[in-house]
Amino acid sequence: MRRANANNNNNNHNYDRDRNNRKRRPSFLTPSIVGDDSIAGRTRRQKRAIASKWDLQTSIILEIISWLDQDSLMNLSLVSKQLHDIITTDEPGNKNKIRPIFEISGRSTLKFYQNLQHHFLNKETKGKLQRYQIMSFKDSSKLKGDQKSDHKLREMVKNIQMNGIVSLYLSSSSSRDEIDSALLLTLPYILPKLQEVDFSNVCYGHLILWQFLNTCPLLEKLTSNNNRNHYHVSGYEMQYSKNLKEINMNNSTFVVFVDDRKISDLNNHHEIFMFHECCKALEHVSIRYMNWNFSLGHNFNNDEDRKLILIQNILIKFVRNAPPTLHWFRSDLTPDNMTMLRMERPGIELLN
Structure with a gap:
């Protein structure tokens, strides 16, 4: 028993000694790194300096x-x-610049031309008007006219020419709204240098398109999406345009008459195809989601299978006979037909 007690005493003594040693053991603190903040600050200043010179x-x-x-x-x-x-x-080499926009809003076509005529009588304001490059209508369907003023408008536009305008944007809040035909028929006469026109959501007849392309010989880009009136599949309305490079007519309507049946003949009449009357310089064409109206006899439009075959043949023939300038075509061609045509015309990018 004594031996056991002695051992216990020794153990207690050793425990106390170890505990005291631990108390006296110096603490090792992680040394602080002098200059951390100054280094970080210098790095941030260097970055700011580099960014300012970047x-x-x-x-x-x-x-x-x-x-x-x-x-x-x-x-x-x-x-x-x-x-x-x-x-x-x-800047040399920069072709895409901010262009001044001449924006139009109002409710009277006659008043619009009267204001223009007034500004053209002043030499200073006439010069300023020539600086604009884009004409944009905020909502062209709101401009109204009447037949009594049509002749007066034709006389007024003879003394108005905005030679700086190269782009015209005619917008409408709804494709169901009619736009004053007198406005559309007279605009080409005051924009002789026009290169681009956008008729999207504008309800107009093929005569308007003919007027623009016949009166504005420099026109290169035509956009007319969501038009419920029809176009001739041959491009008849655009036959006088020699510089037309881009056509965008998505979700619009083509009409095919009896005389146009050669346009779908894949074996004969290779010179007659879609847009053959206006395709000499075409580079970019988009006619996706087109509606087709066939005037080829009674009940033809009700035969969906025949219509689909005819539509595909029209699109195929266009790709095969399109001018070498064409490099981009978006349409409703089927995937199989696109695969076939990519082998025949690899230089044309085909999309749906």
């Missing part, structure tokens, strides 16, 4: 700018002085 290569900026629309260009010009200078000045 300069994208102009060629890269020009490539980015070339893909932007007017709204995006205006937003980008606010990012930095460098971008603002490139976009707003005559």
